[in-house]
Amino acid sequence: MAFKALTRITLGFWPVAALFVLLLISLYLMSAATQNSQQFGMLFSSLLVINLLGLAVLIILIGANLHRLWRQYRNHVPGSRLAVRLVIMFIILALTPVSVVYYFSLQFLQHGIDSWFDVRLEKTLEDALELSRTALDAKMREYRKQTESMAKELAETPSNQASFLLNDLRERSGAAELTLLSQDGRILASSTVNPTTNLPHRPDDNILFQLRQGLTYVGLDPIGESGLYIRVALQISHADPMTESRLLQALYPVAERMSNLADSVQAGYSQYQELSYLRKPVKISFTLTLSLVLLLSLLTAVWAAFYSARRLVAPIRVLAIGTRAVASGDYNRRLPLPPNNDELSFLVQSFNDMTRKLAQARDSARESQDKVEEHRTYLATLLGRLTSGVLSLNKTMELRTANSTAGHILGVDIEQVLGQSLDIICKERPYLQHFVDILQPHVEGMEQEWREQVVLFGAGGRQILMCRGALLPGGAGQEAEHVIVFDDVTTLIQAQRDAAWGEVARRLAHEIKNPLTPIQLSAERLRHKYLKVMDPKDAEVLDRSTHTIVQQVEALKEMVKAFSEYARPPQLQLRTLDLNQLINEVIDLYRADDKAVRITTRLDPSLPHIHADPGRLRQLLHNLIKNGIEAAGGANAVAHISITSGCVQQPGFKVAEIRVCDTGPGFPGEILANIFEPYVTTKPKGTGLGLAIVKKIVEEHGGVVWADNPREGGACIVICFPVDSDLTEGHTHALANHHTAEAGGKQ
């Protein structure tokens, strides 16, 4: 608070103006005092002190201003450089004329004062004084004689009568005062013209001493206010040496006209003498006054330079600060308008208008940006909530946008691959290659709308994706994009297929199984009742027919049972198991009792464990081995079956692969694609469900199966099971849980 007040005083205009006026008045009074000691003489010292203090205050103010400006200059405050230049310019402008005037004033002062004094004038005055003395000397000689004669008269008069005589003598001589004194200066008797006014004027010790030496004193005395007197004093010499000698003093008034003239000469001479003596001090005083005036003017001008520079620079500084603020993006700063309505004010006004408009533009831009962002967030939320994966690609197969579901389905971290080309993404994730291969022709061909089904085998096992693509019309200057929406329909298709076959199986069971038992029983009854009574020839026919009927009914029952099994699989009992061990267990059964089969194995000992139901896998292996035996065996031929296991490392996941190959004729090319469908078979015997069940079991475990005719001949069934990462590297159970849930959902 106090500092603010101080700043206002040091920087404000009016306090300093008031100080300036006060100092000016004080200097005027001082100058008057120097010239006329009567009027302001008493005030001179006080005025000098006041002026010096005032100047000190001004110097302090200037110092404060200078310090402030220097600090601003050093801190590169905007406008400080200009202020410094203005201050220097103003100071030079003020200093130059003032210095010239000061120099010439000093010269005038020195010469002017010296010119008052003149040797001739001094001589004249001295002569006038001497003339006055000479004029009075004649009178003095006359009065001396007169007094000497009076002394003679008094010498003859006894002391007790002297006072009477004194009066008489005074009246006769025209003296103003006659005094009779003893040798030691005591007044014995006195007579004056005006006895009421004054005590007798006693001669001083010097005169008394002179008188006691017997000398006569004649002198001119200015006595009191009453003008000049001629004093004559002498010793009264007695004839009788025994008598104590006395002294007589007579004061004669000088004629008024003469006295006035003499006074005038005395006053003139004295004044001239005094002035002459004071010549040097007068010069000093005038110089001092002049210097003080100059200092006051100069300091005020310097202060005014600081003040004006500050006033001039203030709007520029404000503008500079404003420009910096705008440059750093702050458009909300409004600059204060300078009080004067000049060009700078106009400039500041324009600047304010500009920043206001900039702020408006920025606000509206920000608003629309916010809206776009909001819209984008809305879309992202919408896309994120979709159960379908959504991708958009440009013409060069670069991934533009994708939702999280797309990443989830494809097993890709979308954030990482956004903006990359699909080809590059596929290099790291080869299981997506098939997906890309299907998309590519549609995208590159700028197809308007298309649909495709894609089967992938990746970390999540086998996936069937239903893809729909559409070409997005590009806006002005924007390239056209392809949007692809795809769904993981694996579960759906599986469920549909399961439901369809389940229905078939149920119907078969219902429609076929029910009449089978009566047929079988009837056939056995026929055989039992008529075989014994019929002639052997007919009996043989009956026996063969009933036997066939019973046998076929048994086969039908087997088939219905297989169907039921296919339709209602038992709940999966998943556990961690070693595939190699399971394969060996199954093979051991065939090695033991069947010489028509030779099974060779090549099992990879580093095959990781998998999550699977061992019962179902045993059934799968039995089915495959049986299938191989049936295909390669027969006609006394020895069926060669080779079982290979291995771990196939795919980028990001591992797969346990089992190949079961036989030496049979291989799959006919026309049915190779549908070999895993029910009732697709090349064999005269069999239910036609063997490979269908294999495929079902594989799919239940999230694996894939395909058939192959190797070049070296025979047929080959390849099965791949996904390997859970936690079983090999101890990672999360997420995938396993996913499979479990999936497997559960399929039942």
Next chain:
Amino acid sequence: MTGLARHNTFWLRGRALIMGLMLAYLPVGFTTASVQAEGIEINNVETRLVENVYWLNADIDFNFSNKTLDALKNGVPITIELNIVVSRHRDYLWDETIATLQQRYQLQYHALTKQYLLKNLNSTSIQSHSSLKTALAALGNIINFPLLDKNLLEDHQQYSARMRASVDVEALPVPLRLLAYITSGWRLSSEWYEWPLKH
């Protein structure tokens, strides 16, 4: 009243000091004063109580400096001040001022008559002296100056008086005043001379 008088003397002394300090740095030609037994010295002061009035006799030596004498010779009047302060002694506080007296004399050379005029500025009586020596002797020999009425003083109290004689610089002509403050030889003053006032 007494406080005011005291304040006044302090003000004058303080002002003289400030002037001296400030002007000492101004570029004015300094003249080194010849060092001799110049100054004012109070040799003796005594008071007599006659008919309930204290009468003062004093013996003061005035040895003016050459500068002062020079100025006097050239017609510059010199004013001499006699300051007398009567105060009551107090044990626990500063002394109480009972009365202050100031006597001012002006000494001037009269060129026509070659006399030195000694004017008492308080009574305007003028004495003329044929030489400076007798004039200064008359100035320094104060006889039977009525100082104080005894009624102003209380019994059973200790009183003392002190006196100082000095040349009044402020009474010099204005141009000389400045020089008087900043050069030596002008500010002539005696020490305070203190004596007890006997009942």
